[in-house]
Amino acid sequence: xxxxxxxxxxxxxxxxxxxxxxxxxxxxxxxxxxxxxxxxxxxxxxxxxxxxxxxxxxxxxxxxxxxxxxxxxxxxxxxxxxxxxxxxxxxxxxxxxxxxxxxxxxxxxxxxxxxxxxxxxxxxxxxxxxxxxxxxxxxxxxxxxxxxxxxxxxxxxxxxxxxxxxxxxxxxxxxxxxxxxxxxxxxxxxxxxxxxxxxxxxxxxxxxxxxxxxxxxxxxxxxxxxxxxxxxxxxxxxxxxxxxxxxxxxxxxxxxxxxxxxxxxxxxxxxxxxxxxxxxxxxxxxxxxxxxxxxxxxxxxxxxxxxxxxxxxxxxxxxxxxxxxxxxxxxxxxxxxxxxxxxxxxxxxxxxxxxxxxxxxxxxxxxxxxx
Amino acid sequence: xxxxxxxxxxxxxxxxxxxxxxxxxxxxxxxxxxxxxxxxxxxxxxxxxxxxxxxxxxxxxxxxxxxxxxxxxxxxxxxxxxxxxxxxxxxxxxxxxxxxxxxxxxxxxxxxxxxxxxxxxxxxxxxxxxxxxxxxxxxxxxxxxxxxxxxxxxxxxxxxxxxxxxxxxxxxxxxxxxxxxxxxxxxxxxxxxxxxxxxxxxxxxxxxxxxxxxxxxxxxxxxxxxxxxxxxxxxxxxxxxxxxxxxxxxxxxxxxxxxxxxxxxxxxxxxxxxxxxxxxxxxxxxxxxxxxxxxxxxxxxxxxxxxxxxxxxxxxxxxxxxxxxxxxxxxxxxxxxxxxxxxxxxxxxxxxxxxxxxxxxxxxxxxxxxxxxxxxxxxxxxxxxxxxxxxxx
Ligand SMILES: Cc1cc2nc3c(=O)[nH]c(=O)nc-3n(C[C@H](O)[C@H](O)[C@H](O)COP(=O)(O)OP(=O)(O)OC[C@H]3O[C@@H](n4cnc5c(N)ncnc54)[C@H](O)[C@@H]3O)c2cc1C
Numbered sequence: 001x002x003x004x005x006x007x008x009x010x011x012x013x014x015x016x017x018x019x020x021x022x023x024x025x026x027x028x029x030x031x032x033x034x035x036x037x038x039x040x041x042x043x044x045x046x047x048x049x050x051x052x053x054x055x056x057x058x059x060x061x062x063x064x065x066x067x068x069x070x071x072x073x074x075x076x077x078x079x080x081x082x083x084x085x086x087x088x089x090x091x092x093x094x095x096x097x098x099x100x101x102x103x104x105x106x107x108x109x110x111x112x113x114x115x116x117x118x119x120x121x122x123x124x125x126x127x128x129x130x131x132x133x134x135x136x137x138x139x140x141x142x143x144x145x146x147x148x149x150x151x152x153x154x155x156x157x158x159x160x161x162x163x164x165x166x167x168x169x170x171x172x173x174x175x176x177x178x179x180x181x182x183x184x185x186x187x188x189x190x191x192x193x194x195x196x197x198x199x200x201x202x203x204x205x206x207x208x209x210x211x212x213x214x215x216x217x218x219x220x221x222x223x224x225x226x227x228x229x230x231x232x233x234x235x236x237x238x239x240x241x242x243x244x245x246x247x248x249x250x251x252x253x254x255x256x257x258x259x260x261x262x263x264x265x266x267x268x269x270x271x272x273x274x275x276x277x278x279x280x281x282x283x284x285x286x287x288x289x290x291x292x293x294x295x296x297x298x299x300x301x302x303x304x305x306x307x308x309x310x311x312x313x314x315x316x317x318x319x320x321x322x323x324x325x326x327x328x329x330x331x332x333x334x335x336x337x338x339x340x341x342x343x344x345x346x347x348x349x350x351x352x353x354x355x356x357x358x359x360x361x362x363x364x365x366x367x368x369x370x371x
Numbered sequence: 372x373x374x375x376x377x378x379x380x381x382x383x384x385x386x387x388x389x390x391x392x393x394x395x396x397x398x399x400x401x402x403x404x405x406x407x408x409x410x411x412x413x414x415x416x417x418x419x420x421x422x423x424x425x426x427x428x429x430x431x432x433x434x435x436x437x438x439x440x441x442x443x444x445x446x447x448x449x450x451x452x453x454x455x456x457x458x459x460x461x462x463x464x465x466x467x468x469x470x471x472x473x474x475x476x477x478x479x480x481x482x483x484x485x486x487x488x489x490x491x492x493x494x495x496x497x498x499x500x501x502x503x504x505x506x507x508x509x510x511x512x513x514x515x516x517x518x519x520x521x522x523x524x525x526x527x528x529x530x531x532x533x534x535x536x537x538x539x540x541x542x543x544x545x546x547x548x549x550x551x552x553x554x555x556x557x558x559x560x561x562x563x564x565x566x567x568x569x570x571x572x573x574x575x576x577x578x579x580x581x582x583x584x585x586x587x588x589x590x591x592x593x594x595x596x597x598x599x600x601x602x603x604x605x606x607x608x609x610x611x612x613x614x615x616x617x618x619x620x621x622x623x624x625x626x627x628x629x630x631x632x633x634x635x636x637x638x639x640x641x642x643x644x645x646x647x648x649x650x651x652x653x654x655x656x657x658x659x660x661x662x663x664x665x666x667x668x669x670x671x672x673x674x675x676x677x678x679x680x681x682x683x684x685x686x687x688x689x690x691x692x693x694x695x696x697x698x699x700x701x702x703x704x705x706x707x708x709x710x711x712x713x714x715x716x717x718x719x720x721x722x723x724x725x726x727x728x729x730x731x732x733x734x735x736x737x738x739x740x741x742x743x744x745x746x747x748x749x750x751x752x753x754x755x756x757x758x759x760x761x762x763x764x
Contacts, residue, residue: 001374001376001377001378001381001432001433001434001435001436002374002375002377002381002435002436002439002443002678002682003372003373003374003435003682004373004678004679004682004683005372005373005682005686006372006373007372010373070373135652135654136651136652136653136655137651137652138650138651138652138655139651182648182650182651182655183650239650242650265755265756268756269756277762279752279756279758279763280758280762282749282752282763285748285749285752285756285763286745286748286749286752288752288755288756289699289748289749289751289752289755290748292692292696292751292755293676293696293699293700293751296676296679296693296696296700297672297673297675297676297700298672300672300675300676300678300679301668301671301672301675303373303375304375304671304675306373307373307374307375307376308375311376316649316650317649318671320649320650320664320668321667321668321671321672322668324653324664324665324668325665325668325669325671325672328665366652
């Protein structure tokens with residue numbers, strides 16, 4: 001049955017996240033960007049919301065609620081509406097923990113998940129993107145060679161969120177064991193921060209979302225035991241993991257796009273030129289109506305992908321559609337939002353230039369959050 | 372709960388509609404090239420098909436809502452061919468939607484079985500219906516309305532049994548003076564004077580109506596309210612309510628055809644050895660695959676805006692904004708998609724040997740009738756800016 005209706009619980013969560021994102025994230029966003037640092041304690045504040053732990057099983061100390069990609073997509077939109085950099089930082093542990101939960105062996109769950117059910121922010125992350133102008137997640141260059149019972153990882157990663165503090169990295173690589181091609185050939189390995197052969201760069205200097213610390217990883221013959229391979233001898237469902245990340249990125253882009261739209265509307269009503277509000281000029285009014293149309297379109301595509309994930313179907317196609325579509329439209333909306341503000345859009349007093357940079361970053365990154 | 376899975380009932384119904392739609396598709400080219408002929412009211416080969424709408428009975432709460440499944444059926448029908456929906460006697464004309472929205476119970480019962488066209492547009496007014504010049508004057512002696520004026524671009528105007536038309540009781544009253552009337556074919560002074568030749572949707576006739584002292588019974592005023600409401604009292608909004616379902620429906624017509632275009636293009640590209648499988652990032656795709664997948668995503672986005680507008684209607688929630696969003700999105704998406712499909716296939720896409728070039732012509736109307744894309748944008752902008760017509764027009 002086709003339905004766009006939220007459950008009562010989702011309504012409550014959405015409302016709470018919206019408030020939180022505006023009060024906590026948006027308030028702090030400009031200073032954090034200027035200082036290229038997350039506000040002190042913001043991660044512990046978010047941690048109290050239980051975004052990661054609630055959906056982990058009771059057996060590891062979690063809340064035992066069903067894993068809901070739809071609810072998570074709703075949450076990510078709201079958090080990114082507040083600030084995308086903080087939204088990504090806040091949910092980075094979920095990237096790691098949800099993957100362990102969804103694809104890990106019982107031993108891996110017992111070993112790694114309890115940490116995410118404590119009362120202090122537990123930093124962990126996933127390393128996906130590789131520094132190449134033709135990066136394609138379906139064709140990873142990082143490799144894992146079998147050696148004895150274990151593996152040897154080699155390759156380079158970048159844009160690893162929260163890599164400055166993560167205690168573990170889930171590194172995506174191709175193994176010889178992996179069957180199939182493309183997304184099916186993806187494997188994931190749990191790499192501790194102190195693994196021999198792993199070099200972690202300084203915090204990267206990025207165009208947008210400067211408050212979000214990211215690092216590059218160099219893996220030189222990093223030797224790992226057999227149990228480092230997520231899912232054990234079965235490996236993981238790579239297509240599903242990537243679909244989760246693509247859907248999450250899509251949700252973040254909906255949030256940023258909505259932020260731009262909701263900032264531009266009152267601005268355009270307030271700003272006057274040639275005897276009337278600029279919003280009364282069709283060129284501006286239609287730019288805004290287009291934002292409205294596209295924020296809707298983006299959100300439904302995102303929900304459709306999340307719903308496919310939730311009902312455990314193959315979500316590759318809807319997630320890809322959600323990701324590519326939102327990438328293009330989010331950039332366009334940020335671009336047009338800046339234009340609506342004119343010269344003021346170029347000035348760092350307004351958040352639009354921040355969203356413009358964030359959009360260009362976020363729309364080329366598909367692996368910074370999970371639903 | 373958010374859900375995009377069709378129930379078994381939904382699926383069965385749509386499979387069935389698509390099977391029937393393919394029968395209609397066999398005739399698509401013929402009636403495109405023989406514009407003067409009307410397609411038959413029923414196709415012999417489809418005689419055994421009871422018609423999707425008759426399957427609506429027996430649906431359960433597991434199934435998609437009435438409006439939602441209606442949109443999906445419409446897309447599936449038009450995926451076969453645009454003219455299939457023109458089969459008569461199903462009460463699916465645009466005028467029927469208006470009757471449903473503004474007619475009284477009695478009027479709906481009386482005329483619901485007719486195929487009704489809808490006539491608003493005049494030679495001097497299209498996007499701005501408040502400029503309607505056709506007049507309606509009450510003859511108190513005979514209890515009849517006397518209509519005078521000309522209506523153009525009336526969809527299914529030749530084959531309909533009657534029309535819901537807009538006329539003004541008082542030109543100086545502007546929008547408030549405009550009322551809807553039902554005129555049956557054969558009314559004295561009502562003439563179908565012309566049939567248009569068009570770029571596309573040629574199987575669907577488009578007529579001109581002339582009303583010369585045309586007399587209709589007093590009770591043919593839809594809704595029955597003869598007084599002119601005060602300006603700004605929302606009387607006009609009543610007549611505009613019709614569009615909350617017809618706008619998404621219009622988008623659905625176009626999206627059925629753009630879907631057909633995508634299916635054909637996929638078949639051709641894959642036949643030529645191009646890998647269109649899903650998974651790789653854009654850098655892992657051929658240029659053709661990247662372009663094709665972006666068109667597919669656009670199709671999906673537009674379809675979802677249509678389903679969203681319909682879903683709200685099923686919930687009994689207002690969907691004025693969402694209806695315009697779906698119409699604007701659908702109208703522009705089908706242009707981009709069909710133009711893009713031809714671009715992908717090159718000259719073969721532009722050949723009349725295939726239906727793609729026909730779909731490219733047929734869908735172009737989507738962004739024009741039922742309010743152009745610009746008019747939808749105007750409505751959307753006014754809504755989000757909380758402006759009225761005087762502030763943004
Ligand atoms: C095949 C076909 C079938 C049709 N079927 C019907 C039918 O069944 N019943 C019926 O009543 N009508 C019907 N129409 C008419 C159709 O609804 C109108 O053509 C349409 O509303 C546009 O009106 P117009 O052609 O007068 O264009 P105009 O109103 O002259 O518009 C011309 C251009 O100006 C733009 N424009 C106008 N006003 C504004 C504004 N305020 N801001 C920005 N841009 C603006 C329009 O978007 C358009 O691009 C049909 C038309 C066709 C071609």
